[in-house]
Amino acid sequence: MTTQKSCFNYRYILLVLCMFFILPTTTLASSLTLSGPEAVIKEGYFTVSVRANDMSELNRVTIEVASDSNFTESTRQFPALGDFKDISLTGFSNGTYYLRARAEDTDGQSYVSNTVEVTVKHYPLWQALTLFFIGLVIFITLVATLLLLHRQWIHSKQHKHHD
Amino acid sequence: MLISELAFEWLISLALVMTCAAPVLLVGLFIKDFISKTIW
Amino acid sequence: MTEFALETSTGITIIILFGVFWVAFGYWLGRKNRTHEDFALAGRNVGFAFAAATAMATWVTSNTTLVAPQLTYQFGIWGMIGYSFAALGLILFAPMAKRIKELLPNGYTSGDFVRLRYGNLAWLVFIIISVVYAFGWLISLGMAGGILLESLSGLDYHIGMTTILVICVGYTLFGGMRAVIATDFIQALIIIVGVSFIAYWLIDNVGLESIHSNLTSEHPKLLDLLFPAAVMFLFNNIFFGLGEIFHSNVWWSRALSFKKGVAYKAYLTGGLLWLPIPIVTGFIALAAPQLGIFPPSPDMIGPTVAAAVLGKVGAVIVFIVIFSALASSLDSLLAATSDLVTQDIFHKKLKPKASDKTLMRFNRSCILGLGIMTWLLCLPRIATLGALLNFAGAFVASTIWPIVLGLYQRRLTGSYAACAMAFGTLFGMLGYFVIGFYVAALVSCAVSGLICLVGIMRSNKQFDWNQLDEGEQIHADK
Numbered sequence: 001m002t003t004q005k006s007c008f009n010y011r012y013i014l015l016v017l018c019m020f021f022i023l024p025t026t027t028l029a030s031s032l033t034l035s036g037p038e039a040v041i042k043e044g045y046f047t048v049s050v051r052a053n054d055m056s057e058l059n060r061v062t063i064e065v066a067s068d069s070n071f072t073e074s075t076r077q078f079p080a081l082g083d084f085k086d087i088s089l090t091g092f093s094n095g096t097y098y099l100r101a102r103a104e105d106t107d108g109q110s111y112v113s114n115t116v117e118v119t120v121k122h123y124p125l126w127q128a129l130t131l132f133f134i135g136l137v138i139f140i141t142l143v144a145t146l147l148l149l150h151r152q153w154i155h156s157k158q159h160k161h162h163d
Numbered sequence: 164m165l166i167s168e169l170a171f172e173w174l175i176s177l178a179l180v181m182t183c184a185a186p187v188l189l190v191g192l193f194i195k196d197f198i199s200k201t202i203w
Numbered sequence: 204m205t206e207f208a209l210e211t212s213t214g215i216t217i218i219i220l221f222g223v224f225w226v227a228f229g230y231w232l233g234r235k236n237r238t239h240e241d242f243a244l245a246g247r248n249v250g251f252a253f254a255a256a257t258a259m260a261t262w263v264t265s266n267t268t269l270v271a272p273q274l275t276y277q278f279g280i281w282g283m284i285g286y287s288f289a290a291l292g293l294i295l296f297a298p299m300a301k302r303i304k305e306l307l308p309n310g311y312t313s314g315d316f317v318r319l320r321y322g323n324l325a326w327l328v329f330i331i332i333s334v335v336y337a338f339g340w341l342i343s344l345g346m347a348g349g350i351l352l353e354s355l356s357g358l359d360y361h362i363g364m365t366t367i368l369v370i371c372v373g374y375t376l377f378g379g380m381r382a383v384i385a386t387d388f389i390q391a392l393i394i395i396v397g398v399s400f401i402a403y404w405l406i407d408n409v410g411l412e413s414i415h416s417n418l419t420s421e422h423p424k425l426l427d428l429l430f431p432a433a434v435m436f437l438f439n440n441i442f443f444g445l446g447e448i449f450h451s452n453v454w455w456s457r458a459l460s461f462k463k464g465v466a467y468k469a470y471l472t473g474g475l476l477w478l479p480i481p482i483v484t485g486f487i488a489l490a491a492p493q494l495g496i497f498p499p500s501p502d503m504i505g506p507t508v509a510a511a512v513l514g515k516v517g518a519v520i521v522f523i524v525i526f527s528a529l530a531s532s533l534d535s536l537l538a539a540t541s542d543l544v545t546q547d548i549f550h551k552k553l554k555p556k557a558s559d560k561t562l563m564r565f566n567r568s569c570i571l572g573l574g575i576m577t578w579l580l581c582l583p584r585i586a587t588l589g590a591l592l593n594f595a596g597a598f599v600a601s602t603i604w605p606i607v608l609g610l611y612q613r614r615l616t617g618s619y620a621a622c623a624m625a626f627g628t629l630f631g632m633l634g635y636f637v638i639g640f641y642v643a644a645l646v647s648c649a650v651s652g653l654i655c656l657v658g659i660m661r662s663n664k665q666f667d668w669n670q671l672d673e674g675e676q677i678h679a680d681k
Contacts, residue, residue, distance in 0.1 A: 063497075081496060084499035087497045088499065090276050090277055090422065090425065090492075128435040135442070136438060138442075139441060141652075142607070143295065149611035152611070165419060166426050168412065171280070171415050174280075175482065182395055192255065196251060201250040202250050203249060
């Protein structure tokens, strides 16, 4: 089972290496489209999808994420699962991110998609904490009410037994 | 503020141990009920 | 070409084996059922072991195995801790269950209580809330079943969904509450063993340390204890869970079916047993980035990781665990909802003189009818119907205060309770659409609480608890 896992990672490492060294020279940007969220992301997660215009099948779909539009700074690779064309990405901090997709067709010809810009801006912390404390107050009130009323009942029951 | 590695390890390990204890407890209770004929 | 974690034939074999087993088991348990009380409430004599297991297993819905990893994948550490706080619903219901069992020694449903305690208007509002919630849940379970079986084994959505419904309706029909509770016990064991195995395997092979360091460098937000969105909906989630448990007949009928003195400790134990499970299932999602797994949609993350790391074995385990989780909730919901319809609508409103035999027959047809309706609603596979459950939070959270106060407080009257539930729901929905999903249950609970407070301050009536016990009246009817 362990070998299975390392194979899994190894394959993607190979894929990533391929993309860095060979693929950029033979790309046709026109036939691969990446679409992402339009609005500002407030929760740090979003889903992007890759569509191919004139290809029946896509292999090795990978999303590249970078913090600049030239994809020179801190580029990260996210491989798609199996032959799915949608990828859910998560855990992004505040900032603007640039995304593009890479894929191969059945002949091994590789493609790069358009670049999508995604802005992540989390809710302000004061807003989150306000809601948190409102919730906390209602919750404490509820628990206290329930436990007090329950105790009163238990006491009155014992009282009746003593009479 | 990130959760520290130690807290993370404890959280997951504790949850896993508690989860594993559950079936033991449930089967134990069942045997007790079964012996004292109080299942239903 | 789509690769599935499991061959379709393997998937079908597992389903058929389990299906035959559950139905036969249900039939075997059902032989004991003599009266409607036997059928609907397992003779009101369920022992501690089954009681604790059924409380836990029913709360382990498909959501615990799917949504807990999803929330963890999206919100990180708070996603799983927040989800595990739903155990508070079970824990807080424990004292109430004791009270319910003593107040309504002959009661059948939560609707019974609301009608006797608050009268017809509040009863009507309550039934609408219950039905909306029950159908939302039933449909989401049915659809989740079909979609999951399809994504794991390539089994056609309609076949998968139909099979799950047929199996659950089948054994509930034969065995009634006894079958529901006994199957819950076994399903609980399967679920726990399955998820623990997967989590243990991940810890052993990937390591907690490397998962933590990978997340710290690549997805630090997931380890952030001050993740705004996650902090924001924490209590909303809790109120949703409380509302679900406090109002739903699924939990009331269980409290009523337990042996005397068992209800309190059973719910408490069930809650404590449930508490760590979302953390374990959620943890599975945290390992995903380290393994290079990025799913097509976040709700697929749990099964995907398990199937990816464990291969065939993992896929089989996931398949069985999810199948069990779906079944343990679906059967409870079918049984509890048909009890509600049989008792509250048929027996109390339409045919007060119905004999025990008629009631049992009607209850059975109700289970079948609900199954068919759920099946019809699941047929089109409209994802938006499943999303119904998202704003169900506004509905159920409005019942929290009226139920708690109704059980213990003599001054709250029916009209205020009806208002609290109606306006709570209304404002909760408003909050959902105007502000966001993360306030629906919170607003609903707050508004209904305020109305209840006004109701208690302004009322000078004292409810007589003896009005709740209809025991003799039922016997006179026979």
